[in-house]
Amino acid sequence: MALPTASVQLYSLADAFFADMGGSLDKLAAIGLTRVEAFAFVDRAPELRAALDASGLLAPTGHAPLLSDELWTPKGVVPSPAPEKVFEAAAVAGIRTVIDPFVAPERWLTREGADDIAARLNAVADVAAGFGLRVGYHNHAQEFVASFDGVSAYEHVVAQLDERVALELDLFWALTGGQDVPALAARLGDRLLAVHVKDGVVPTENPWAEGGSVGDLDQRPAGTGDVPLTDALRANDAIELAVIEYDQAPGDVFDDIAASLAFLRAEGLVA
Template sequence: MISIQLWTLRAEIAERGLGGVVDELASVGFAHVEPFQIATCAAELAPALVRNGMTAPTVHGDLLGDALAASLDAAAAVGAGLLMHPAFLADYWNTPDGTERVSDVLNRAAEAAIPYGIRVAFHNHDDELKSMVDGRPALVSLMDLLSPTAGVEFDPYWTTIAGADVLDTIDALGEHLFALHLKDGPLVGRNEDQVAVGDGEIDLAAVLAAVDSSVPRVISLDLIQTDPFTAVVRSKNWLDRAEA
C-alpha cells in the first residue's frame, strides 16, 4: 500500500483546500492518504475520501493528555486503523527517563484505542537514534517497553541522518514497526536536502525488501526544496516500479 503524508503538501492545502488536494492526488493514481492533525481535518477530509473512493488507513494526531480522545474519535471517523503521534521532541530523549515517558504515552494511548480497533505509533526522527540507553539507541530500547499494539512509523532517512544503520534498526524494531515514512536524500546531510523517493542515496530498495509488504509505505517529504507535488508523483512512480 502506497500512501502520501499530506503534510508534504501543506502549502498546497493552504492554497487550494484539503478537498482540492485530495482530488488532485486521486487524479494521479493515489488511493490512500495520511492526514495530519486528524482531529481538526476529519470533517473536511471524509467527504473528499468518499468522493474519490480513497482511504486514510494511517493518520497523524495528538496522543498527549486530553487531546487523545479527540484524535481517536476523528481517526475512527475516517476509518483509520493506525494513529500516529507526529514526534516526541528532543527533551523526551535526552533525559534518563525519556523512554519511560514515551512508553507511558504510547501504552496509555494503545489501551484507549482498543475499543476503536486502532493501533497507535509515533514517527521517529533523529534524536531517538542519537540518544543512547544502556548502549542501544533510545528508539530500540523503547521497543522493550511497548505493548503489542503500540509501535513506530519508521523513517529510514531520519535514521540515516542520525548515523544509525537502517537495516539493523529495522531488525531491532521487529513487530513494532507499523508503517514506513519514505523520503530520500544524501547519506550525509540535513533534512532540508531531501529529494523524491528513489532520487537520493538511501538504499530504499533494501528497506522495502526488509519490511513486509503489508506494512504501509507512506511518502513523506517534510522539507523538500523542489516542487512538492512533482516530487510526490515521482516518488509514487518509483515505488510502483520497486514494488511491482
C-alpha cells in the first residue's frame, strides 16, 4: 500500500505565517515537508502561490468556509466569501481539494440540521466540479454530540454524501467526541482523503457540547499524548495526507512540527 504524505496545516503557525509567509514556508521545507494545507488563502492566493513555488512546496488541500455565512475563529467571527470566489482562489494557489473546517455546533444537534449540512456539501461539490476541484469536510467534536437512531450526527451526514465529497478526520477532536478513532477511520473507507495528526491530553468533557468551552488545550507532539495515531493511520489505506496540526502549539511551533514529523517517520506512517 502507498503511505500517506506528510503535510502541515498552516493555521498551526498562523502568527509566524502572517508575519513572514516566505520565511515560514522555507522553514517548513527545511524541516523536510513537501506539502502544506492552506488556510485564509482567498484574499492572498497569488501571494501564497508565489511563496509556495519559491519554497518548493505544494498545497493540495486548503481550508475555507463553504457551508456558513460566517466562520467562527478563535479571534472572532468573520464573514464567509462566496464558494465561487473560494474556488477561483484555490485554483490560483494550486489547491485541489477545498475543505470546510467548521460548521457551528447547533447545526449538528438535530436531524434536520444534519440533513441540511449533507445537502449543502453535495450542492457545493457540484459548484467545485465546475472549477475542476473537489470539496471536503473537517470535523471538530460537535459532530459527535447528537446521534440519530444510534448513529452519530457525523456518520449520519457521511452516509448521505456524494462520493465526490472527501473527508479529513481530525483524530484529536474525534477522540474528544468519544469516538473509537481507528474504527471510525476504517469505516470512512475510500472517502477518507486526509487525517489531522494531532496529539495531547484529550479533554474529559466535549468542549463543543452545550455549555462547554474551548479554553487552553494540552496539545503535544505526535506520539506523546492520548490519541492512537499509529493505529488510526494504519486503519485505512485510502489516506493520502497526514496533516500535522496544533490548535495550540506547546512550544516553538517549528520545533513542535519537526517533532511530530519525526514521529511519523520513525513509525513508518508516511512516505
